Amino acid sequence: MKSIKILAIAALCTFALSCNKKEGTAVSSTENIDSAQASTVVEALSQDSVNPDDAALAKEAQSKPLTTIAFSETDHSFGDIKKGEKVEHIYEVTNTGTNPLIISNVKPGCGCTVPDFTKEPILPGKKGKITLHFDSTNFDGAVNKAADVFVNVEKAPVRLTFSANITQ
Template identity: 40%
Template sequence: MKKQFLMLAAVAAIAFTSCKEEKAADKVNEENVSEVAERDANAEGTPKMTFAEEMHDFGTINEGDVVEHTFKFTNTGDAPLVISNAKGSCGCTVPSWPKEPIAPGAEGEMTVKFNSRNKPNNQMKTVRITTNTESGQEMIKIQAFVNPAAAADGAAAPAAESHEGHTHS
């Protein structure tokens, strides 16, 4: 019984001495806080992404066509523009963008490919661009009217004929 009591006392002592709760705020170094505040106060300017056009209409295309458009933009801000990501609203819309910073006053291009496979009728897609601009996110759009494959071929596939002459048991 004495051994169990001593064992319990030892475990309790270790638990109480090793489980000091440190709050994250206690770990923040005051020197680092002032350094970051000073750096942010001295940060020069903000980049601004200005597109020549924010929307492109491909017009009427046929289902299965892959089309692309290049959006031209200028950094009209006063700091380098960095694009960290760009993502289409679905897998059929794929953007590509410059990976290096765009200097103030410099121009850049973003190409957007649209695959109309299995996308009949009116299509409106967006590309969300993650940047270091003030808003942190920019957006461009594409649209097209996609002629369905059957309409583009001029005839619908006869589904009922494929089962003629077959019996099911």
């Protein structure tokens, strides 16, 4: 069983090292890597790597003509809410650029948050909405959540956050 784990780690390291750059240095070989080094590499990559799905979403959003965006706010506090209560908040977005603004996806940090957003392109000077619906059923006390918004702006994704204090 231990040898299977070592082989799995070595295979993962081989793949990860051949596909990733660490601090600007390309790594293309895994010759003479032992299990201790493999564990260190896997741990470092898991902390520093960008989720491949998120990278693909960001690349897709930025493949469209870029524009600029303004939010009414990027952080919201629900204050005190009762456990089990379902709340929502609308973040207003304004296209401040010269090309249509396209919200290609909104990805919440967990399943307790469900997004809804303007699907059609938002013309320059016009407004759209991103609504985050939060279910507090499985939480107690202070909660901080986030959702990444994939839009055709230079620094995508844009992160929206909210907080709440869940009471009994």
